Amino acid sequence: MASALSAALIPENVPLRSGPPTREExxxxxxxKFTWEQLKTFVNSGDLGLLKRDKKLQTRYDTWSAGIRKEYGSMVNYLLTYRLQWGKPDALALIPSILNPSHDVTARIKQSEQNGTVAQDAATQPGLSRLPADASAYFDAGISPELISIIMNDWPYSVPPEIEHTLIWTRVPIYPPTLPPSIEKRLLQDGLWGFTGTLTPPPSPDTLSDCLPALADWGVTIDKLVRSPPDTEEEQAMIDGVGKEVDTFIRRRWIEEEWETAWFVNPPRLQSVPGLAHIHVFARHKSPEEIEEWNSKRAN
Structure with a gap:
């Protein structure tokens, strides 16, 4: 069965389309281009700009997004009137998730190809309704489902096939209204990140130089990194406090016994869709052996 599946996944059997790619594409x-360890190293490096999309896929994305902006007026309009369905499961993704077992890719491809027809009526479709009076001022672990849209990234970074790249879009800001002055500049330049479901510390930023060959296609070198000086223990504690609600939410959705994740929030300089806050989650489902090890060590 596995060999037959592998034989089917060849260019002749998987034609290139336009628009968001399927898992097979x-x-x-x-x-x-990256291993799971390399991805975690990039997340923990201090420069989230190291996380890249395949260059050929980026070209495809640029072509698609230009068409979307022409049809919808902006990427934000596309997201608000079509892609994001607040409080509902992701019914439009072409890439499946283990957490969303009902997944008819053929039907979703057909819907995706009809996107132009949908766009003609975009002006009459609802955007964002007024926030409820009791809505949180910013993202918290118990946020109402109506205030978020959890979707697969239609244009994932160059992640291994076993890694799910999910986006958590939120109608309220992720950062609190006010930030401690001593870490504000750092958060606005570097963003937030964290790791869940692991029994070992994340890869040290000191190992980044070993991973840079994987970024050769993008011409990344140590001297081009954009990151702040190391934080003091007090500053790191405050940063952890700012990210606590996001971290708790992720631990609840991607149960640590079953999942390992690396999550991050891009700083403003790296946000592809300004004006809409979102969280990136790289999630890897654990093997039965890893689950057994997790439960064993947590019990001791």
Whole structure:
């Protein structure tokens, strides 16, 4: 069965389309450039700009997004009138998730190809309704489902095939209204990140130089990194406090016994859709052996 599936995943059997790719297209035409350890190293490096999309897939995205902006007026309008369905499961993704078992890819491809027809009526479709009076001022672990949209990233970074790249879009800001002055500049330049479901510390930023060859296609070198000086223990504690609600939410959705994640919030300088806050989550489902090890060590 596995060998038959592998034989089917060849370029001749997986034609390239336009628009968001399917999982099969990613596997055949845009194979992952990064390992899971490298991804975690990039997240923990202090420069989230190291996280990249396959260059050929980026070109495809640029072509698609230009068409979307022409049809909808802006990427924000596309998201608000079509892609984001607040409080509902992701019914439009072409890439499946283990957490969303009902997944008819053929039907979703057909819907995606009809996107132009949908766009003609975009002006009459609802955007964002007024926030409820009791809505949180910013993202918290118990946020109402109506205030978020959890979707698969239609244009994932160059992640291994076993890694799910999910986006948590939120109608309220992720950062609190006010930030401690001593860490505000750092958060606005570097963003937030964290790790869940692991029994070992994340890769040290000191190991980044070993991972840079994987970024050769993008011409990344140590001297081009954008990151702040190391935080003091007090500053790191405050940063952890700012990210606590996001971290708790992720631990609840991606149960640590079953999942390992690396999550991050891009700083403003790296946000692809200004004006809409979102959280990136790289999630890896654990093997039965890892789950057994997790439960064993947590019990001791």
């Amino acid at each position: 990613l596997l055949v035409h845009y194979p992952a």
